[in-house]
Amino acid sequence: MTTDMLAVTGGTKIFYRGTQDERRALDGLDIALKPADFCIVIGSNGAGKSSFLNAVSGKLPLDSGRISIDGQDVTKLNAHRRAQFIARVFQDPMIGTAPTMTIGENMLLAELRGKRRGFSYGLTAARRARYSDQLAELNLGLEKRLDMAVGLLSGGQRQSLSLVMAVSTQPKLMLLDEHTAALDPRTAKLVMDTTVRAVEELQLTTLMVTHNMEHAIKYGNKIVMMDAGKVLVEIGQEEKRGITVSDLIDRFHTKSDAIALQGS
Amino acid sequence: MDVFSSFYGLIPVTIAQSLIVSFVVLGVMLPFRILNFPDLTSEGAFPLGGCVCGTLITAGINPFLACAVALVCGFAAGCTTAFIHLRFKINTLLAGILVMTMLYSINLRIMGRTNIPLFTYDAVFTILAGASANFPSVKILIVGLLIALVVAGMLYFFMSEKGTSMRAVGASPDMAEAQGINVGTATIIGVGAASALSATGGSIMVQTQGFADVNMGFGILINGLAALIIGEAITGRQTILRQVLAPVVGSLVYYQLISFCLTLGLAPADLKFATGAFVLLMLALPNLRKSGGGVQIREKVRE
Numbered sequence: 001m002t003t004d005m006l007a008v009t010g011g012t013k014i015f016y017r018g019t020q021d022e023r024r025a026l027d028g029l030d031i032a033l034k035p036a037d038f039c040i041v042i043g044s045n046g047a048g049k050s051s052f053l054n055a056v057s058g059k060l061p062l063d064s065g066r067i068s069i070d071g072q073d074v075t076k077l078n079a080h081r082r083a084q085f086i087a088r089v090f091q092d093p094m095i096g097t098a099p100t101m102t103i104g105e106n107m108l109l110a111e112l113r114g115k116r117r118g119f120s121y122g123l124t125a126a127r128r129a130r131y132s133d134q135l136a137e138l139n140l141g142l143e144k145r146l147d148m149a150v151g152l153l154s155g156g157q158r159q160s161l162s163l164v165m166a167v168s169t170q171p172k173l174m175l176l177d178e179h180t181a182a183l184d185p186r187t188a189k190l191v192m193d194t195t196v197r198a199v200e201e202l203q204l205t206t207l208m209v210t211h212n213m214e215h216a217i218k219y220g221n222k223i224v225m226m227d228a229g230k231v232l233v234e235i236g237q238e239e240k241r242g243i244t245v246s247d248l249i250d251r252f253h254t255k256s257d258a259i260a261l262q263g264s
Numbered sequence: 265m266d267v268f269s270s271f272y273g274l275i276p277v278t279i280a281q282s283l284i285v286s287f288v289v290l291g292v293m294l295p296f297r298i299l300n301f302p303d304l305t306s307e308g309a310f311p312l313g314g315c316v317c318g319t320l321i322t323a324g325i326n327p328f329l330a331c332a333v334a335l336v337c338g339f340a341a342g343c344t345t346a347f348i349h350l351r352f353k354i355n356t357l358l359a360g361i362l363v364m365t366m367l368y369s370i371n372l373r374i375m376g377r378t379n380i381p382l383f384t385y386d387a388v389f390t391i392l393a394g395a396s397a398n399f400p401s402v403k404i405l406i407v408g409l410l411i412a413l414v415v416a417g418m419l420y421f422f423m424s425e426k427g428t429s430m431r432a433v434g435a436s437p438d439m440a441e442a443q444g445i446n447v448g449t450a451t452i453i454g455v456g457a458a459s460a461l462s463a464t465g466g467s468i469m470v471q472t473q474g475f476a477d478v479n480m481g482f483g484i485l486i487n488g489l490a491a492l493i494i495g496e497a498i499t500g501r502q503t504i505l506r507q508v509l510a511p512v513v514g515s516l517v518y519y520q521l522i523s524f525c526l527t528l529g530l531a532p533a534d535l536k537f538a539t540g541a542f543v544l545l546m547l548a549l550p551n552l553r554k555s556g557g558g559v560q561i562r563e564k565v566r567e
Binding site: 057 | 420421423424425426427428431432434435436438439440441442443444445446447502
């Protein structure tokens, strides 16, 4: 039996506990991912998808429950310590990169994720050459602009850069938080294609949150539907084959939520 | 012609003074531009450095050691400000004002009185240069070398692995955290280092002016900010080299401007108002241009 790459057991997070506004963001969430699983997380607004991702990344400490990555208990590690295992691409391209720093410097920050940072010179010639090679695979010409500030790039270029930064260190777990939602359809497809290529080539264990049902069906080997902070439906590889958008919505029986899904 | 000859005569003294204040301007730039942490601690850390250094020198401590202790005290003051902001979620400016205000009492307690004369004691300058220490050119050389070392050190640090991660904290804290950078630690060390620079400036200042005074920091922050803005207007901010040079260049130009205005007959009493108005103008300039558009929109609505 292989160890799960990600295992969340009884993950619970309650906001404003004991007040009238009490809200269960995560309510006994259980989920397990095998190595190289590409899991798509769907659910209506407020279902707990973002809380789930934030709990895994360490940004949102759990009230109770356990999280382990590749067999190691990380429940008590804070976000910057967990970064040695996790790479993350944010929805907002402005957040996932440092806009006032250059492309090369952003690549450097990603390469040293979770490693010791010393007083030695950062952007050495060897690193610059390596970053150029990694960026060249995007076919966006970024490899020739290592000294350009990231803030000058378009949203799509920046998300592509974020993706290269995320996969450059072969993370144990990659978190994609609606990372194509802020892009136009053509750019979104480009970024999505790059994502799939990287995930397959590097056999990355990936969690992808999306509102796009087409993406949920087309990509990944596993679908998790969340509602009220729990996993409502889990669809595995066999079952996922040949499933349609309406099938998905049928499975998601809560009526109001189905409406919300259709709308998006 | 008299006006100009008195201005020319003052140039060397002014250069020496502006090089010393460059420490403070570097200390204003670091949190403001690198960490995106607007910080007012300098206003208290500058006299703190002066008071600590002055008190130690009169107690017979070696001036170099006195400067080093002043630096450490400044570092602690800056760390306190950053800690107050991070731990209690108090606005950075307010945290700075709190520390600055409390430092005033601390500075008075350290000195035991408001002013200590240091003319009769050895200073770093008299140790290094002997009897010629009072020439402005000697001071320019010594402080100039020191500031060149500091700027080169900062430039190297900000291009190192550690320094790059500190800059990331200012550029995007979420991204920095996701890359495994401890945002809290980097902020505390960065703001601490900035106040250490300001305190070092204070410790050198008391040794050139020959006394330590509890009120010597009054207005230093706005002077530092004015110098920084002028410097950035000259050097730009596109690269880390330009960003690190801006404080020194700005300080050199700013104090000559002040000296020129004073010799032209600007009343010293009006100086702070003039400086404040200048900083306001420079900060407002980008929005002044835009406001034309705002008026047009309002007129359209009226139609």
